[in-house]
Amino acid sequence: MSAPLADRLRPRSLDDIVGQKHLLGKDKPLRKIIESGIIPNLIFYGPSGVGKTTLANYIAQKTNRTFKKLNGTTASTADIKEVFQSTDTLLGLNGVLLYLDEIQYFNKKQQQTLLEYIENGKITLIASTTENPYFYVYNAILSRSTVFEFKSVEPVEIEKAVLRGIDFLSDEMGVEIEIDDESVTHIATACGGDVRKAMNAVELSVLASSEKDGKRVVTYETVDELTQKSAVRYDKDGDEHYDIVSAYQKSMRGSDPDAAIHYLARLLEAGDLPSACRRLMVCAAEDVGLAYPSLLPIVNACVDMAMKVGLPEARIPLADAVIMVCNAPKSISGITAIDKAISDVRAGRGGPIPRQLQNKHYDGEDNQNKGQFYKYPHSYPNHYVEQQYLPDSLRDVKYYEYSDNKNEQAFKSYWEKIKNDK
Secondary structure (H helix, E strand, O other): OOOOHHHHOOOOOHHHOOOOHHHHOOOOHHHHHHHHOOOOOEEEEOOOOOOHHHHHHHHHHHOOOEEEEEEOOOOOHHHHHHHHHHHHOHHHOOOEEEEEEOHHHOOHHHHHHHHHHHHOOOEEEEEEEOOOHHHHOOHHHHHOOEEEEOOOOOHHHHHHHHHHHHHHHHHHHOOEEEEOHHHHHHHHHHOOOOHHHHHHHHHHHHHOOEEEOOEEEEOHHHHHHHOOOOOOOOOOOOHHHHHHHHHHHHHHHOOOHHHHHHHHHHHHHOOOHHHHHHHHHHHHHHHHHHHOOOHHHHHHHHHHHHHHHOOOOOHHHHHHHHHHHHHOOOOOHHHHHHHHHHHHHHOOOOOOOOHHHOOOOOOOOOOOOOOOOOOOHHHOHHHOOOOOOOOHHHOOOOOOOOOOOHHHHHHHHHHHHHHHOO
């Protein structure tokens, strides 16, 4: 029993593989390819524990090929060459299927070496990655492979694997195992779509349970204790991180407090307090902005408090701030204005600063119209006087447009009255 349960309990047919029905269901392309027995180079892309390795093992058995496995985090170019050399032995008689896990960790040179060996057809490559292959895999390998995206497995599917795991352990240990439906559902739900995590939880729960009346009884309390936080799927440098923070900010922007609080919880459970705070402040400025400018110092104070007290108490001021951002009126007039201005600056549109705004108070002998000519607004009624502030080439440009929220419309009405009374 040294190998994990997930490795000992390998499926005997495609129908035994839980989840991935979009790939392995009846008449789906990947299923048809596997059943044909003619396997091209494949790249499996998706989160861990969703069946990528399991399916690669099954394909090797189905096609009667020698299965070789390497991991991109530890394998070297010499390891690739060794796999290639095995194609000229009896082991490689029917061809070799190389399963390369975490291919994104191979550098360009290693991937180029791999390319040489899959070109002649003696090695069929199945590579897996938890990161987007179009960003991390050498383009020449991508062009010679077919990419299939694996999804997190739904709890209802994982329940099937949990029950199979219980039956397998019962046979292996020679003892009846009793587990209630609530515990099965809890394991399937708490694993976060990761079948391997679910299998680990099954095995640990069984091993940690006591025998009673000739049975090994798995209680809900044992299951609950051994699946704590197992549903948190997160990698601060991976796609999952960027998906969560993106959903977090978009939910606040979309004024959905329930969704925003959910993604905040996922960030906090993963311990990523900095991302939770940073995106919250950005959203307050970018998406609420001038519609409710007094919210900015409030959010800043909540973030400051959260950083000072740390987790778990940080969740309280952050939840308050997230809900306020969701419920606040929205305006992007500020970010729209600055982005337009930056675009002009980058394009070289500008020109000399108007003389009345310059910091010098004297003129050279070549200036025929000497004088600063600056009008101090506070010396005029309502602290306003009309004068040119933009450079000549941009004097009629409008970067800022009043949004239709109550706050900005009040600003607009005020200034229209002041400027029309001049």
